[in-house]
Amino acid sequence: MSAPTSAPRSLTGSFPAEAFAQHLTSLAGAPAWWLDRQRAAYETYAGLPMPRRTDESWRFSNVVGLSLDGFTANPAASPTALTSPFGTPHLAFLNNTVVNRNAVPAELVRQGVVVTTLVEAAAQHPELLRAHFMAQPQKLGSGKFAALHSAFVGAGAFVYVPRGVEVKEPILITHAAAGAGSAVFPHTLVVLEENARATVVDHFVSADDAAHFACGANDLYAGHGSQLTYIGAQDWSRTSRSFQFNSTVVRRDARVQSLNLHLGGRQARHESLSQLQAPGAFSEMLALTVADDTQEFDQRTLQIHQAPNTKSDLLYKNALRDQSKTIFSGLIVVDPDAQKTDAYQSNRNLMLSDDAEASSLPGLEIQANDVRCTHGATTSRIDPEQEFYLQARGISKAAADELLTFGFFEEVLNRLESDPLHDVLRTLIQSQFKK
Amino acid sequence: MSSLEIKNLHVSIGEKEIVKGFTLTINSGEVHAIMGPNGTGKSTLSKAIAGHPDYKITQGEVLVDGKSILELEADERARAGIFLAFQYPSEITGVSIANFLRAALQARLAEGEELDASAYYKRLYDKMDRLKIDRKFTSRAVNEGFSGGEKKRCEILQMAMLEPKFALMDETDSGLDIDALRIVAEGVNAMRGPNLGVLLITHYQRLLDYIVPDHVHVMYDGQIVKSGDKSLALELEAKGYDWVKKEFATASAR
Numbered sequence: 001m002s003a004p005t006s007a008p009r010s011l012t013g014s015f016p017a018e019a020f021a022q023h024l025t026s027l028a029g030a031p032a033w034w035l036d037r038q039r040a041a042y043e044t045y046a047g048l049p050m051p052r053r054t055d056e057s058w059r060f061s062n063v064v065g066l067s068l069d070g071f072t073a074n075p076a077a078s079p080t081a082l083t084s085p086f087g088t089p090h091l092a093f094l095n096n097t098v099v100n101r102n103a104v105p106a107e108l109v110r111q112g113v114v115v116t117t118l119v120e121a122a123a124q125h126p127e128l129l130r131a132h133f134m135a136q137p138q139k140l141g142s143g144k145f146a147a148l149h150s151a152f153v154g155a156g157a158f159v160y161v162p163r164g165v166e167v168k169e170p171i172l173i174t175h176a177a178a179g180a181g182s183a184v185f186p187h188t189l190v191v192l193e194e195n196a197r198a199t200v201v202d203h204f205v206s207a208d209d210a211a212h213f214a215c216g217a218n219d220l221y222a223g224h225g226s227q228l229t230y231i232g233a234q235d236w237s238r239t240s241r242s243f244q245f246n247s248t249v250v251r252r253d254a255r256v257q258s259l260n261l262h263l264g265g266r267q268a269r270h271e272s273l274s275q276l277q278a279p280g281a282f283s284e285m286l287a288l289t290v291a292d293d294t295q296e297f298d299q300r301t302l303q304i305h306q307a308p309n310t311k312s313d314l315l316y317k318n319a320l321r322d323q324s325k326t327i328f329s330g331l332i333v334v335d336p337d338a339q340k341t342d343a344y345q346s347n348r349n350l351m352l353s354d355d356a357e358a359s360s361l362p363g364l365e366i367q368a369n370d371v372r373c374t375h376g377a378t379t380s381r382i383d384p385e386q387e388f389y390l391q392a393r394g395i396s397k398a399a400a401d402e403l404l405t406f407g408f409f410e411e412v413l414n415r416l417e418s419d420p421l422h423d424v425l426r427t428l429i430q431s432q433f434k435k
Numbered sequence: 436m437s438s439l440e441i442k443n444l445h446v447s448i449g450e451k452e453i454v455k456g457f458t459l460t461i462n463s464g465e466v467h468a469i470m471g472p473n474g475t476g477k478s479t480l481s482k483a484i485a486g487h488p489d490y491k492i493t494q495g496e497v498l499v500d501g502k503s504i505l506e507l508e509a510d511e512r513a514r515a516g517i518f519l520a521f522q523y524p525s526e527i528t529g530v531s532i533a534n535f536l537r538a539a540l541q542a543r544l545a546e547g548e549e550l551d552a553s554a555y556y557k558r559l560y561d562k563m564d565r566l567k568i569d570r571k572f573t574s575r576a577v578n579e580g581f582s583g584g585e586k587k588r589c590e591i592l593q594m595a596m597l598e599p600k601f602a603l604m605d606e607t608d609s610g611l612d613i614d615a616l617r618i619v620a621e622g623v624n625a626m627r628g629p630n631l632g633v634l635l636i637t638h639y640q641r642l643l644d645y646i647v648p649d650h651v652h653v654m655y656d657g658q659i660v661k662s663g664d665k666s667l668a669l670e671l672e673a674k675g676y677d678w679v680k681k682e683f684a685t686a687s688a689r
């Protein structure tokens with residue numbers, strides 16, 4: 001195995017060639033194409049500069065706060081009992097190692113449903129994995145970090161639902177990090193075949209208060225007529241830095257609803273790309289953020305309509321407290337032949353503090369003429385009369401803010417069909433107000 | 436027995452003085468009606484007592500059982516037993532009546548104590564039935580899309596659930612048709628008794644046929660200019676507010 005290039009340390013930080021080589025040795029069983037993709041990704045990572053303040057896709061972000069130093073590239077994992085408010089995870093990862101597995105019901109296995117690790121999937125379902133794993137473009141500015149993810153990803157989940165099969169109960173994946181400086185590379189790949197239905201939950205959580213570095217991806221592929229609900233709940237420790245890259249591919253008449261909840265991290269960037277590839281495809285992109293203290297949440301989105309009669313509907317709501325900061329930058333792209341596109345994009349910010357700062361950069365790039373595209377952003381302060389009304393009933397200012405935040409979020413939470421999931425998300429959000 | 440003492444209260448909004456030396460003591464068990472023309476400071480008085488941050492109290496005292504409440508935040512005053520039934524209740528998007536009232540009751544419990552959910556709903560439904568509020572309203576957002584009458588009934592519902600020592604009811608009758616007025620008045624009358632003192636602000640005598648006050652005060656230009664029993668309301672109805680204004684003008688000219 002040839003050692004990858006020795007790029008300057010300033011470009012690789014805690015992830016030098018030796019660390020990458022060490023990572024590869026842990027993947028001894030992976031197929032050649034996988035290792036080749038990882039080597040190429042590492043070259044890309046090592047060759048790209050760090051984001052600069054002047055980069056359009058990093059506008060308003062605190063690029064100075066980004067650092068590649070001080071992390072442990074291949075942290076050790078010791079068995080830890082991980083609990084999740086979502087229930088018992090089907091797969092739980094800690095520091096890039098599987099620490100817990102719970103089989104899906106035998107009936108689903110018999111129907112061909114697969115919930116396994118990427119490495120096992122590479123052995124058991126090589127064609128599927130090769131077609132979908134690390135297969136989507138990266139378009140939202142974090143080229144360097146996305147490449148870092150692709151280079152180091154090893155442990156991750158593969159969820160596959162065959163044609164016509166409906167999985168009623170949510171499939172739960174927990175991705176955890178533990179220990180100071182631990183770098184984790186969570187990955188969830190979901191493939192739904194024709195008319196399949198499933199709900200998949202990713203829960204990102206720190207096992208301790210230490211600062212972690214999370215650089216994850218979730219790739220969702222919804223085949224013809226399928227329906228996927230995806231929840232990503234990010235609750236890393238408050239000192240952690242996180243990147244998460246989502247790619248959603250929606251095929252003919254398929255529907256994907258994704259809801260990302262952002263709570264943790266000191267600085268967290270989420271990039272989400274939806275590709276509407278065939279007529280009837282629909283992607284509903286939802287996000288809720290509670291930002292407090294000096295947290296920064298950076299959300300970049302892209303809705304690409306590549307075929308006629310496709311629909312996308314984005315609603316991102318941020319509640320900001322203290323000196324927190326949020327950035328939303330969204331773009332709708334309608335390809336020339338994507339007539340009758342119906343695209344919607346909305347970012348709403350609720351300011352619970354005068355010291356918080358929300359930036360919004362909505363955008364459209366339309367090359368077809370018969371389309372309906374709307375986008376907008378609003379930022380509003382909490383209404384003092386509403387606050388007084390609640391206080392006049394004996395509710396403290398803090399509790400009033402929490403209630404008003406839930407009131408603000410309700411529109412998004414109500415889009416979820418599942419009440420139990422709705423309740424867990426509420427609980428997670430509530431815990432944010434108790435910190 | 437509790438008392439709410441308002442002593443020589445002066446309230447300003449910005450630079451403008453609105454309430455100019457208002458004095459009144461309400462003991463539990465009593466219903467005091469305050470009548471007065473529009474713009475005379477009735478709502479300002481009630482919001483200032485409830486602790487609205489925009490209303491600056493420049494002089495005077497408000498005491499509950501002898502203890503000043505002016506240093507308290509609005510929520511603390513509410514928990515000390517003050518309830519304001521708003522003239523214009525706020526609409527709170529996305530917050531259901533059930534969750535809202537639950538939070539209000541939870542706020543009155545000790546740290547770590549949890550509200551008994553089934554007892555809560557039982558009580559809530561019982562009060563709603565009495566006020567002829569459809570039980571479906573529990574899941575509706577507070578006041579959002581409510582008619583004027585529904586909003587006012589919802590204020591009374593909150594009052595019934597929170598059981599204050601003193602209720603400041605600001606034009607609870609406005610916007611109500613006669614049936615709604617009866618329901619609201621019955622609701623208030625049912626709560627009347629040795630544990631509740633009421634300050635009933637109204638513009639019209641009509642309400643006082645249903646909630647018969649122990650005392651009637653006429654407020655004009657930020658203060659009480661005349662007090663009496665319920666016959667004063669009738670006299671006012673017959674003679675109109677101009678009568679008060681004229682009397683007040685002569686009184687202050689002397």
Ligand SMILES: Nc1ncnc2c1ncn2[C@@H]1O[C@H](COP(=O)(O)OP(=O)(O)O)[C@@H](O)[C@H]1O
Pocket residue numbers: 448453471472473474475476477478479480489
């Ligand atoms: N928020 C406010 N800002 C400025 N002026 C106000 C405000 N609220 C009330 N006022 C003024 O204070 C005076 C008294 O109003 P208010 O207390 O509502 O009277 P009432 O309830 O007796 O009709 C009016 O002149 C009104 O314009």
Ligand SMILES: [Mg+2]
Pocket residue numbers: 477478479522605606
């Ligand atoms: Mg008024």
